[in-house]
Amino acid sequence: MLISLKNIHKSYTIGSGSYLALKGVNLQIEKSEFVAIMGPSGSGKSTMLHILGCLDTPSEGTYHLNGKNVGTLNDNELSTIRNSQIGFVFQSFNLLPKFSVLDNTMLPFLYSDVPKNERKKRAVESLEKVGLGSKLDNKPNQLSGGQIQRVAIARSLVMKPNIILADEPTGNLDTKTGDEVMDIFSRIHSEEKATIIVITHEPEIAEYTDRTIMLKDGLIVNDTKSA
């Protein structure tokens, strides 16, 4: 089992009170699954994804990643997991505006022990996979929204992670470019055998995946595998 969440709670302190964003989530995801997480706004989707990505820690419950209890790891160990095992794709892209497409893609290498002479080659490979092999030296502001998100996907791929986590990756894109982005995820899923978890609002996007998890008020209310 790649991912195993047991009784995950997450509470945020707001002022003097606290708000429970996750209220006991149990979830198991196998290696190479392609999963969509859906649910109304505020239902806890992002919170759950951050916990899965070791960016945040649960207030209660245990998270086993590859059989390892994440709750026992320190800051540096979590950083290493984020770097080598997980690739993030955000709704708002989060590219560094001053850096070229190639440099943005190579960013994760900075925090890795990938030898320097391999970095450029691997980044170019990633960019070719998302169809941007010809834009290496462009700055993000010279690209369209769809292209920017493809750079972010290439960046999430360079470290060859086990898991790719995408938080509404098509949320800022029109339907056509959104479909292009999802096509890329599908292809990566079938070619790389990576585990991909995508948060989305749109049922059409969820159709690209093999499994749809519905969240509501911090709990999983539905979990269906499609054909």
Added chain:
Amino acid sequence: MDFIDHITISFTSLRSNVFRTFFSTLGIIIGVMAVVALLGIGKSAQRSIELSFDSFGSNSIYVVPGQQSDNFGPPNLADTFTLSEVDRFIDYPKKYIEGIAAQTFTNFRVQYGNTTESQTILGSHGDYIEIQNFEAEYGRLLTKKDSDQRAKVALVGPDLIEDFFNGENPVGKTMRINGTSFTVIGVFKKKGTSSFDNPNDDIMIPFTTYSQYLVSGDNLSLVSVEAIDPKFVEQAKDETRSILRKIRGVGTNQEDDFTVRDSGEILSSINQITGIFTGFLSSIAAISLLVGGIGVTNIMFVSITERTKEIGLRKSIGAKNRDILIQFLTESIMVTLLGGIIGICVGIILSFIASKLLDLPTEIYLDAIGLGVLFSVIIGLIFGIYPAQKASKLNPIDALRYE
């Protein structure tokens, strides 16, 4: 992440904000500039003082008439030594003293050809030439015979060839000092100069001649004594005191009516004065460095706030707290180092100009450069660590959400 990566990231970020980078370095530029200029000018001044004392030598003792209470001050001009006192001192049997000289000087109008100018005329007596290590460039030096004969001869400084003798070798020529004809018998070799003491444009004549033709009376303002060896300076001073007390008839219970000092004492009191001066100016430099440092802290906070999302992103792709800390520390050190390098350049130029204006020898300020670099790196470190630490401790989720 290695050193080159950190430098590259910092450079990219600084370059994208050239204007702000420059302004954040301004305080450091001024501070380091002050440090470097100070050190440079201070060093030149010190060097020039040492140079002027080098020409006397470390076994020199000075005797001025009158009681000087403080370490360093003008002699009382009313008190003098007479020629006969000095001659008795010279003839007195001595154990630790090998040379005695006396001198006095005044400015007189000197006429050569069609030019008449005011020049410093130095009347010298005793072993003056030997103690001060004069050597002849042209002609000869003054001798005891010149002194005994009250000869109207003059030894002139090398600078006067250009400044006064129209570039000609003046040996054998005649000039008029205060109306009296003198023959130039020699030009001495150029001596080390300082702003305090430039003998190279003096005219030197025997004191006997000086007192006969130029001023009435035989009053000498300074007696210099040379110990037989630098290690006997103290004994030579004691000997000087006891002989001069006898010659000047100072009673057993009376205090000396003259003051004996060695060159080391004079040097250290001058150093004390320049020390106070540089100490005062260094505190100004320190204040500008402090203000500059606070400016750097400020600018780093602005930069970190602007780049909160970037910090969140870097953490989400695997940056450790330490990576973020070093990234921003590198950036602040690069800012201060840049300011430091500019400050060093400007400071060197300033001290170069200042030493030219003040006619001090120009020194190479290697330690000033080292100190400038060291200061700017340390300030970058001290004033960058707090913002960098804050940046490194940001929660990645909060940082990513920051708008």
